[in-house]
Amino acid sequence: IVMTQSPATLSVSPGERATLSCRASQSVSSNLAWYQQKPGQAPRLLIYGASTRATGIPARFSGSGSGTEFTLTISSLQSEDFAVYYCQQYNNWPPVTFGGGTKVEIK
Amino acid sequence: QVQLVESGGGVVQPGRSLRLSCTASGFIFSNYGMHWVRQAPGKGLEWVAVISYDGSNKYYADSVKGRFTISKDNSMNTLYLQMNSLRAEDTDVYYCAKDPRSARDGYNFYRPYYFDYWGQGTLVTVSS
Secondary structure: OOEEEEOOEEEEOOOOOEEEEEEEOOOOOOOEEEEEEOOOOOOEEEEEOOOEEOOOOOOOEEEEEEOOEEEEEEOOOOHHHOOEEEEEEOOOOOOOEEOOOEEEEEO | OOEEEEEOOEEEOOOOOEEEEEEEEOOOHHHEEEEEEEEOOOOOEEEEEEEOOOOOOEEEOOOOOOOEEEEEEOOOOEEEEEEOOOOHHHOEEEEEEEEEEEHHHOOOOOOOOOOOEEOOOEEEEEOO
């Protein structure tokens, strides 16, 4: 299953809303996770089951979608949110597959 | 708290071998399946291999099948990745990652899942 993220780069001002998209080449139901990765760090789980926030993740992060179209929304960007975000499908394997990432940068 | 610490990376010539380790703490290692995921510098994530909590089941990405072997020593709380016949395209940061499902929670190896904790990674550079 090929996962396609858009846009590749998103320029957003602090306090603004960011909307990231992830599309699957075939249905993955709700078996979709989102990760955040900062430079030099490991990915951190944000969302699983398409819309469930992982432990300790702030409420400004929300996920939606099912089937082939998914969205990660950051309601009001904080300075610590500027990072690369990846989606991952876990509906079929092997392999589980990741999207190419969306870099959220400061506008 | 959960900690995963990878080691064993370095510079290796094409065709040679390397073994990565991932030492786990903060959870009952023997109850959880584990994965290796890699990332080329500045690039995206690629899943490499998975092993079930008891080591009885394994899957590999096609790109490494027949060259890499995943294993885990539950007595040592350590996950391994034996990498043979290394190629330039294996140059990546290698992360170990934990499956969130415990063997006590109806773990099903044949159903894929996400990763709830990741190590900090170890860099493998394959170059002559």
